[in-house]
Amino acid sequence: MAEHVILFGGPMGAGKTTAIETLSETEVVRTEAANTDRATADKDTTTVALDYGEITLGETDKVRLYGIPGQQRFDFMWTILKERAKGMVLLVNNDAADPVGEMLTFLDEFRDLYDRGGVVVAATRSDVSATPTVADYSAALTERRPDLVVPVFTVDPREEDQMRTVLMTLVANIEMREMFSAPAASAAPSQPAVAVAE
Amino acid sequence: MSLAPHLDPVVVDLGRRALLDMGEVSRSLVYGSFLTDDGFEVVHVPDGKVDANRFASMASSIQALSEAVAREVRIGSSEYVIIASDKGHVIQLRVPGHPVVLGALFDDDETLGKALSVARRCAQQLAASLADRPPVQPDAAAHEPDAAVEHAGAPARADAHGVPAL
Numbered sequence: 001m002a003e004h005v006i007l008f009g010g011p012m013g014a015g016k017t018t019a020i021e022t023l024s025e026t027e028v029v030r031t032e033a034a035n036t037d038r039a040t041a042d043k044d045t046t047t048v049a050l051d052y053g054e055i056t057l058g059e060t061d062k063v064r065l066y067g068i069p070g071q072q073r074f075d076f077m078w079t080i081l082k083e084r085a086k087g088m089v090l091l092v093n094n095d096a097a098d099p100v101g102e103m104l105t106f107l108d109e110f111r112d113l114y115d116r117g118g119v120v121v122a123a124t125r126s127d128v129s130a131t132p133t134v135a136d137y138s139a140a141l142t143e144r145r146p147d148l149v150v151p152v153f154t155v156d157p158r159e160e161d162q163m164r165t166v167l168m169t170l171v172a173n174i175e176m177r178e179m180f181s182a183p184a185a186s187a188a189p190s191q192p193a194v195a196v197a198e
Numbered sequence: 199m200s201l202a203p204h205l206d207p208v209v210v211d212l213g214r215r216a217l218l219d220m221g222e223v224s225r226s227l228v229y230g231s232f233l234t235d236d237g238f239e240v241v242h243v244p245d246g247k248v249d250a251n252r253f254a255s256m257a258s259s260i261q262a263l264s265e266a267v268a269r270e271v272r273i274g275s276s277e278y279v280i281i282a283s284d285k286g287h288v289i290q291l292r293v294p295g296h297p298v299v300l301g302a303l304f305d306d307d308e309t310l311g312k313a314l315s316v317a318r319r320c321a322q323q324l325a326a327s328l329a330d331r332p333p334v335q336p337d338a339a340a341h342e343p344d345a346a347v348e349h350a351g352a353p354a355r356a357d358a359h360g361v362p363a364l
Contacts, residue, residue, distance in 0.1 A: 029270065031262035033235030034297045036202035046236050049259035049266075073237055073255040 004117075004171055005064045005084045008051070009110060010091035011102045012070035013041030015124040015157035017051050019091060020065045022163050024053025037071075046070075049077060057168060075109075082110060086117035087170050091157065095129035100140045107145065118173035119150050122166050126154040203298050204238040212327040213241040213298075220320040226308035227316075228286065232324065233257055235297040248303065257301040261290055278318070282310065289317045294325045 008016040021028050031049035035041065051067030066081050068074070082088075088110050092099040103121055113119060121137060132140075137152045151169055155162040203209045209232075217230040221243060231242035231250065237258030242250045260279055268276040278291035286305045293300060300321045304313040 029266050031259070031266050033237070033258060033262055036204065036234050036236055036238060036297075048235070048237055048255075049262045069259075071237075073251060074259060076252075076256060077259055 002061045002175070003064065004061065004086050004174060005066065006167065006170065007081055007085045007088040007110070007113065008065060008067040008091060009078070009088050009106055010070060011093065011096065011106070012037075012046060013043060013096075014070065014091035014093045016067040016070065016091055017047055019089070019122075019155075019157040019163050020051045020053045020067045022158055022160050023055050023065060023167060025056065026054045028053040040071075048074065050081060055167070057164075057171060061171060063167065063171065078109065082113055085113055087174050088113045088119050089166055089170060090119055090121045092121065092123050094123045094126045094132065094154070099123065100132050100137060103137060104140060104144055107141075107148075107150070114148060114150070118170055118177065119148075120166055120170040120173070121150055121152045122155045122157075122163075123152070124155060124157055127156070202238070203232075203234050203296070204240045208331060209298075209328065210241045212331070213324055214243065216320050216324040216327065217241065217243045219323060220302065220316050223319070224304065224308060224313065224316045226286075226305045226313070227302060228305050229253070229303040230320070231257070231301045232293070233299050233301060235261070235299065240298060253301060257290055257299060261292075261299050264290075278314065280310065280314070287313060289313055291317060291321050293321045293328075296325060296328060298324070300324075 008019055010016055017028075017030065017032070029050070029052040031047060031051070032045040033048045035043055035046040037046070047067055047069050049069065051065075053065040055063050055065060057063055066085065068078055068081055090103060090106050090110070092103045092106075096102060107114070107119065110119065121141075123132070123134070123137060134152045134154060141148065141150050141152070151173075153162070153166050153169075155166060157163060213232040217232070220230055221227045229242065229244070229247045231253055232240040233254035234240060235258060237255040239250050239254035242248075242253070260281075261276075264279045265276045268274065278289060281288040284306065286303060287308075287310055288301065288303050290299055290301045292298070300317060302313070302317045302320070
């Protein structure tokens with residue numbers, strides 16, 4: 001049985017905890033605290049250490065799902081958790097002030113996870129804010145990181161089918177890269193793949 | 199909407215007094231800090247010993263993890279956290295009834311038992327001080343800065359752990 005450790009990253013309020021709750025087959029371990037920073041995200045609680053859940057994909061792949069805190073002040077947890085991870089689902093909130101900028105910031109921060117396995121971007125709350133579109137995210141990725149191949153989805157983190165599609169895409173990418181053992185540095189530059197889950 | 203503890207000057211002042219009193223009782227206190235559940239520093243003493251914001255964030259994570267473990271193994275609520283090392287120990291515990299955590303670093307001159315005792319007393323002192331804080335009168339509130347008015351008039355909000363906001 002193959003095992004994967006996948007991080008769910010992204011800024012505060014993007015839906016990381018919800019996504020793990022949706023996907024996990026086991027009771028999710030949560031470390032939430034009362035949120036005193038309502039200016040950044042208007043919600044009651046926020047993750048201050050990690051979320052943890054598990055899911056089995058197919059008959060062979062067990063995936064350990066770790067949600068990380070979204071705030072920079074918890075970046076020590078990012079360092080701890082990414083040591084074992086092979087990939088990341090990067091969630092961004094489409095109605096944030098600068099979701100494209102936040103995506104690029106997190107992508108830079110977790111670049112080593114891309115090199116090690118893969119990253120998939122999942123934009124949430126596109127029902128609230130129609131822009132940026134998937135094409136906008138892809139264009140920004142192509143301009144800033146033409147060497148990366150990062151699928152982009154729009155998702156509702158409460159919808160299991162959509163989150164499974166995102167996760168399976170990431171796991172497939174990781175397994176393909178392992179199979180071919182192609183160093184990212186030697187890969188030819190290519191356009192980001194684009195997929196839409198909604 | 200009530201003021202967050204780290205933005206409330208009354209909480210900061212009462213917290214500083216409680217930390218200074220703890221330092222008087224225990225000379226081996228290297229560093230003490232009150233922090234919010236979500237990792238914002240409320241107040242610390244003394245300056246310059248530790249990266250205050252970093253300590254608050256890490257203490258918040260450790261507190262939440264310890265409580266998650268206690269829940270997982272069904273041993274009730276976590277009362278305190280101890281990190282013991284050969285050069286000292288860190289003790290963390292909640293301020294009763296408030297979404298605030300005390301984190302205290304002692305050197306190895308202090309016994310763990312005494313450090314735990316003074317830390318607990320410090321947390322209780324802040325809780326008692328907050329309970330005794332005088333209510334703001336409506337007339338007085340009209341002349342206070344906006345923040346004070348907002349704090350006085352706001353209903354208590356339950357946090358993730360079921361305790362009212364300050």
